[in-house]
Amino acid sequence: MGWRFWKLGEDKPLRDRIIESIKSIEFHKRELDNIKRRLEARKEKLFNLTVKALEAKDKVRAKVYATEHAELKRVIKVVTISELALTQIAIRLESICDTGDVIVQVSAAFKVVKKIGEELSSIMPQLETTMKEVNDVLVETMSSLQQITPETPITLDLSSGEEILESAKKYVEEKISSLEEPLPESLQGEYSLEKIQNIALLASGDDEEEPFKATLLNAPxxxxxxxxxxxxxxxxxxxxxxxxxxxxxxxxxxxxxxxxxxxxxxxxxxxxxxxxxx
Missing domain, CATH: 1.10.10.10 (Winged helix-like DNA-binding domain superfamily/Winged helix DNA-binding domain)
Structure with missing residues (x-):
């Protein structure tokens, strides 16, 4: 099906706006990669601190370190999946520019943009604006098609959008196994964050406080x-x-x-x- 890029709303042709969206996506992908690297470094540090606390028989502190370690792994999983999905969105937008294959590429990208925006809004708020801009470009692209008489009827198939997310998730889960594995039994117990809120532990926390004194049970x-x-x-x-x-x-x-x-x-x-x- 032949088609051309219409000038919609703004002075810039739609093709130029798509290219700008691709550049914006690539920029945020680099930001996500930097975030992931920092999270990975902190996760490794928390792991070593958990081991250190266990050696010192400080079960309370070990539980908090291990809990934060597990939470960081879940965040890293979301960031990694999102990074891969953004890559696939950029590829599909590039396909629009290169081949004019609008129907397949745009309909698949719609669902991914929405899903990624929801999952990353709390981790990287500035990405929400980019996702909105990309969504606007996709909407305008589909609107432009109303001015074209295609050889075949236009049917939006969102299933391929789901396939993008699923393939990204599958890839990540193959590389990062058992991300939801529970804490080891030796770290489980009746403790809660409220009971141990005096423990200073954040992603940039101070790890050199005086050792805590706690009554510990023998590991099973x-x-x-x-x-x-x-x-x-x-x-x-x-x-x-x-x-x-x-x-x-x-x-x-x-x-x-x-x-x-x-x-x-x-x-x-x-x-x-x-x-x-x-």
Missing amino acids: RPTPEQAILDNRVLEYIRANGSYNVVEIASCLGVPVDKVEQSIFRLAAAGKIHVGEVG
Whole structure:
């Protein structure tokens, strides 16, 4: 189907506005990547602090560190999925400019723009304006088609928009396994944030306060499967020295989260020290 770019509302041709939207999306993708890098750095720090607290038998502090660590992983997952989805939106907008394949590309992008805007509004408010601008461009693109007599009827198919989000989520979940895995049993209990609100722990918090005093319960015995993994992790650390969790997981062929949970158990049992983990 042949079509041309109409001048809609503003003086700029629609093609130029689409190109501007692509540039804006690329800018925010870079911002999201920077946010993700900072979150990843803090997540690694919180992991090490959890291990340190477990070694010190400070269960209250360990629970707060571990809870914040788990929350950061969920945020990182949202940011990563959104970053991938924005990439696919930009590709579809580029396809409009390159091929004029408006119906397929625009209808699919509609749903993604709406979904991404909702999920990222609390993390990155400035992106909401960009998503609105992109949405306006898509609306005007579809409006322009009313002035064209297509060879075939125009039918909006939003299912491909869902496919964009699902493919992004699937990719992320393959790379980041078990993001919703619960805290290890040794960190579970009746504590609440209200009960331990005197613990200063934020993404930029001070980690060098005096140790807290708390009555701790002995960590429960690991399951047979957990015990096997714990032995493998312990042997690896002893044989190779200071390695980060990702390296251990890669070498042992197990998910990162499983290695993290194993190190938590080993630290709580006094079998490793902070200096041994990366």
